[in-house]
Amino acid sequence: MDKADFDQILQKYLNGQAGKKETDFLHAYYNAFEQSQDFTSQLSDEKRLALEKHLQSRILKNLGNKKRSRTLNPFFLKYAAAVILISGIALAYFIFSGRLTRQNKFPQLVEKQHQKSKEIVLTLANGSQINLKNGVLASAVQELGATVKSKENGDLDYQALSGKPAQESYNQVDVPAGKQFKITLSDGTKVWLNAVSSVKYPVAFQDAQRVVYLTGEAYFEVSKDKTRPFIVKTKQSSVEVTGTEFNIMSLPEENDVRTTLLEGSVNVAYANSSVKLIPGEEAISNIPNHTIIKSKADIENAIAWKSGYFIFNHPLKDVMATLSRWYGVKITLDQKLEKSTIAGKFSNKRSLLQILTYMGKLKGFSIQVQGNVFELTSRR
Structure with missing residues (x-):
């Protein structure tokens, strides 16, 4: 035909x-x-x-x-x-x-x-910024205490130099919508950054504690060092470990910080409270209530993004917030759809229109596009 x-x-x-x-x-x-x-x-x-x-x-x-x-x-x-x-x-x-x-x-x-941030950005200790085109650092950079370069697979790698630098200096990586990025810190700790996330970290760890600062979402595979705890600080809470694997989601627009533990143990602290997690548990720190709640975690759901997937079993309102963040657009929906729930697994390599089209077929909504705003309207 x-x-x-x-x-x-x-x-x-x-x-x-x-x-x-x-x-x-x-x-x-x-x-x-x-x-x-x-x-x-x-x-x-x-x-x-x-x-x-x-x-x-x-x-x-x-x-x-x-x-x-x-x-x-x-x-x-x-x-x-x-x-x-x-x-x-x-x-x-x-x-x-x-x-x-x-x-x-x-x-x-x-x-x-995305003109200002369509590429992953590396900010050096002196404040200069390098756009990592296609996630790759074109040539090695010498920082105070470490050499920074891209591996063959594109990961950013910090190789600590011998001797202790005179002072601790920091680098920062910012990841825009629609991208993810992996960093190996100077102590061997691996960090996977999700879209619209940033992490600030020492070029070479010096102090008795290894402290990094996170905005957004990241998965950490911490190199073991019992003498130097590894601490991830967000605006709302801190997570302390010595060697473990965990995921932290600390989105600026949300009131909760979610820490999910896969291996080892972590101590999550917020305000005057703290909880210790074992593998398979998660802690949710709530900002307005100044509380931490520990519960059983949905591991597959929590780290699906790391493998390039969205897994949903949530109200459409929450689903659209996730999609909006990844694709860097605004998605609105009428009141009839807000309480509707949808479940499914989608590759983040699919376009937004492909995903919304499929969902619209299931939930009965139409899609209107106005600039970078997607408006969803119930047809029922």
């Missing part, structure tokens, strides 16, 4: 004139496309957004919408995508060669939003 035949079947479906065989064919094609990410996974975020905008314009054209409404019907998006895939070679040529039209406002607005 060539593209013209497929276009004809699709148009009949959109007009409510498709027969059973034609409808079954489109459903089968839709399911096949839903399970395959090979084509879009090769595109950069910007180019994938450009593709989606192109798909949206095709949908509107097929629907004959004279008002050019931006409401996206989940089914139409995927079926239009299927059309594009049939002629994917030609489209891929235009995308990869940069010849796709730049008149699409949405990709440009998203790009503009």
Whole structure:
């Protein structure tokens, strides 16, 4: 079947004139496309957004919408995508060669939003900043007490120099939306930073304590040193360990700080309270109430981000907050949807429109795009 035949079947479906065989064919094609990410996974975020905008314009054209409404019907998006895939070679040529039209406002607005921080940024002890293009430090940097360089896999690595530096100096790494990053500190501790997160740390640890400062979310694999406890400080709490693996989520916009322990033991302190965790437990420090609550942890959910996944079993409001943070956009939803709950596992390599389209199909909402704002409206 060539593209013209497929276009004809699709148009009949959109007009409510498709027969059973034609409808079954489109459903089968839709399911096949839903399970395959090979084509879009090769595109950069910007180019994938450009593709989606192109798909949206095709949908509107097929629907004959004279008002050019931006409401996206989940089914139409995927079926239009299927059309594009049939002629994917030609489209891929235009995308990869940069010849796709730049008149699409949405990709440009998203790009503009991240203009100042679309790359991972390393701030050195003297205050100078280095943009780590594609997460890589182009050449080694000599700091006071350590040499900083990128490993072959892109991780940032600190190699402590012999001797004790005259003073302790700090570096900082800031990770923008849609990215993650791994750092190996001078003591061998490994830190995985999630999107929209930053960590400040000594170039070389000197004191009796190894102290780092976190904003956002990070996973720590702490190098054992019983003589020098490792302490992670956030604005709300501190976590002290000697050698262990744990995850901390301390988002500026939320009132809770969540510490989840995988191995070893940690002591979580906040205000005048503290709790000790064993593997499989988590502590939630609540800012307004000045309390710490210990409970059993959902480990898979807590560290899914580290493997590149979202795992949801939460109210839509919380789910959209997570997606908004990762993709660097604003997502609003009407009151009918706020209490609705959704469960599922999604790769963070999928585009936001792909995830929202799937969710919209399940929960019955439409999507409107206005600049970098996604508005979700219940159709029920």
